[in-house]
Amino acid sequence: MTAMCPAVENNPIHIESASRISELLSKLFMQLQLFGLFSAHFQTSLEEAVLDRLTIRPALLTTVATAIEGSATLALSLSAVPTISNRAQWSSPNKLGGYADRDLTVKLSEIIASYLGCWQNAVEHPDSASFRFIRLAFWYWREKGDVFAALELLADLYSAGFFLSQNHFGDAALTICDACTRDFDIATLAAQAFGSQEADRAVALAVDNLSERPHSSDKAQQLVDWWIERAIDQSERARAAPDPDDWVVQVAGLRITVQILHSLVERHRSYMAAAQRAIASQFEEVRADLGGAALVERLIAIEGRPLLFRVTGVEAVSIEYQRILGEGWLDKMLEDRLLVPNALCTNVVKAYSGTPNSRAREIEIPAEWRMVSESVAWPLCAAFGRDVDIECSQEFEGDRVVAACRKLGYEPESDGEGYTPNEFSSEAQAHARRELSVTQLATLLRDGSLFAEASANVVARLEEIATLYPWNHMIRRELGIRNDQSDNIEEGFRQMRAAVLLDPTDAMNWHSLSVVLRRLGEERDALLAAGISKVCEGRKHE
Amino acid sequence: MNKALSLSKLVDEAAYLQDESSKNLSGSITDPENFERNASALESLHRGSFSFIAFHPRTDPAVAEYIERGSLASDSGPNILVLFFSAAEMRFPRNITPNDVNLGVTLDTEVHPAYQFTERLFPTGVRPKLPGLLFFDHVLDANEAVYVPILKQSTAIEVGDFCRSVFILVDDVVKRHKPWERVSFDDLSTTLKSKGIEYSRTGETSIGEWLIVAYDFVKKNAGTIVSVVSKIAKVA
Secondary structure, rough: OOOOOOOOOOOEEEEOOOHHHHHHHHHHHHHHHHHHHHHHHHHOOOHHHHHHHHHHHHHHHHHHHHHHHHOOOEEEEEOEEEEEOOOOOOOOOOOOOEEEOOOOOHHHHHHHHHHHHHHHHHHHHOOOOOEEEEEEEHHHHHHHHHHHHHHHHHHHHOHHHHOHHHHHHEEEEHHHHHHHHHOHHHHHHHOOOEEEEHHHHHHHHHHHHHHHHHOOOOHHHHHHHHHHHHHHHHHHHHHHOOOOHHHHHHHHHHHHHHHHHHHOOOHHHHHHHHHHHHHHHHHHHHHHHHHHHHHHHHHHOOOOOOOOOOOOOOEEEOOOHHHOOOHHHHHHHHHOOOOOOHHHHHHHHHOOOOOOOOOOHHHHHHHHHOOOOOOHHHHHHHHHHHHHHOOOOOOOOOOHHHHHHHHOOOOOOOOOOOOOOHHOOOHHHHHHHHHHHHHHHHHHHOHHHOOOOOOOOOHHHHHHHHHHOOHHHHHHHHHHHHHHHHHHHHHHHHHHHHHHHHOOOOHHHHHHHHHHHHHHHHHHHHHHHHHHHHHHHHHHHH | OOOOEHHHHHHHHHHHOOOOOOOOOHHHHHHHHHHHHHHHHHHHHOOOOOEEOOOOOOOOOHEEEEHHOOOOHHOOOOOOEEEEEHHHHHHHHOOOOOHHHHHHHHOOOOOOOHHHHHHOOOOOOOOOOOEEEEOOOOOOOOEEEEEEEOOOEEEEHHHHHHHHHHHHHHHHHHOOOHHHHHHOOHHHHHHHHHHOOEEEEEEOHHHHHHHHHHHHHHHHHEEEEEEEEEOOOOOO
């Protein structure tokens, strides 16, 4: 089983003799995937305006990909990226999807077009958005002769961000699950030319007729087994996450698996084996934990509070564990539930050690876990409709938020005394925090000496600002330039890379990157970066 | 790679599932002292046979390998809940590692818990040939058990072939009877005999008591009883 998760897979894009640009383009492509995954995971709005948050990123990536694909001197290849066809722009019209490289020959530009097609369809026609995936799954089932291969492709497409909504995935996956448990004979679609209207009618008819057939207990058990195995594997990967980037991605993939498992248990409880029911029951708790954590994150995002890594649910769950299990409760809770990654378990243990009545102190989050990295920052912000450049890593004090709300003309929603931010609407709080963040950043950047040529402590001051605004591409670029000028070239590259990942549409970021790459002796990468810089310039003038 | 889950967690979940209308924040956790009481819930949930694999990790490496990464999970199927002594508690289902099947690796066969407890089921003076598979259908009440020694198989593949053939027979016996009838050991014995598979019957014994003593024993020795998560073979 290959549960594909974009942030932890090897780089999917390879350009011969240009490893640094390959890695960067891979990460930029993964950011698009993660935009889709996070939108579904956090169940953000499906309004049409959602796609505006993508800015010109997809178009830019398409232009770059098309230029490289058309080049006589550059060879771009893709690893096994799951994809679905966009029949308007697809060089293998007879294939509805699968895995690039493994199943089909497909260009990066075509895959990006498929993403945009699927997302556009999801926001414009939410009621029928799942059908293209159902059609693909039946086709893939027929091609591979294996319904589980089709389910795996669907699940991998979800992890790769093709679905903007959990409901759309649920529709597609549960339809195929139903076809499996109701012993649908895939051979009845053997003669269909998939992609034609006639085939679409045949698929729709097959789906409509499914409810007339009884479930097979053997198939129901096999199906539940398959989802349980996927959930166990994904749980192990989530627990083993080495950083917040991986954690947030793995958890998003696991959550949809346990959602489907939950639906299947509801349908097939009477057919399930004892161990299956027991394990599914355990995953019920995981489903609740992950769902709760996603909801908290969404509320935080709506209120404009910092997008920090948070440990959610430990304190609430701990009360019963302590009461029932007594000594040793903490280890058991950490093993039973998926509240924290293994890397942070010692921090949770530390928070509880030596405290009176076993109440936790605040769980100390190590600096490297405080926020996701520049690779994941943009998709997280884009899914929530936040501006990555002004994301502050520190919470503003309550009275400052209240004062800002009032200054912006908002009135508290309750007439309680001693106003707190929570007494203002989420919209008011978000607006106030945004204003506070912009003002603070502007004040920090207005320091005239910050960009002066000769200033020994400029790097240190820029680093301080970067700690407060780690996702601001201009600060990261400036840090890159300063480090490069100080002959700290690798650090210069690291900062420049971050700037590009935070805003690849800024020509200056690519230009500065090309300078650093040249100093690193990466001529081919440098040439490509300079070329992409020109593409960005050109787009700016369009 | 096979997966497993601790028996105590399985028992907790079984008890929790008895009243599906009631859910709480802490999930299924119960006081470990309630293991015996909750074990009856497992019996209600699992209407097939239980099987215990008695092996010593040093002297029976082929059996250990079969448990860890052989076809055990798909061989046993949903009607047979396979248990073994593990060196690590697995409160959450996960892959079995070589370390998990290593409980008591330094112990002599005379005192190894798996060997010792299998022998406890037989009348004084009767020493079963080990390693082997023990089949029983009650986890609490006194009942019979059937023991099938694994005698001639020296590799994990051979152990797998043999165990699979035994599991198929047990599964057939389970399926021949109504869910509430439990396993007929007369039927099972006849079936094993007709296939020329060596076996022995323990006589009436309290498997439940045995399990609880075994559970406490391995717990004191930093281990636990775990159940293999069965893998239902895919049908195209």
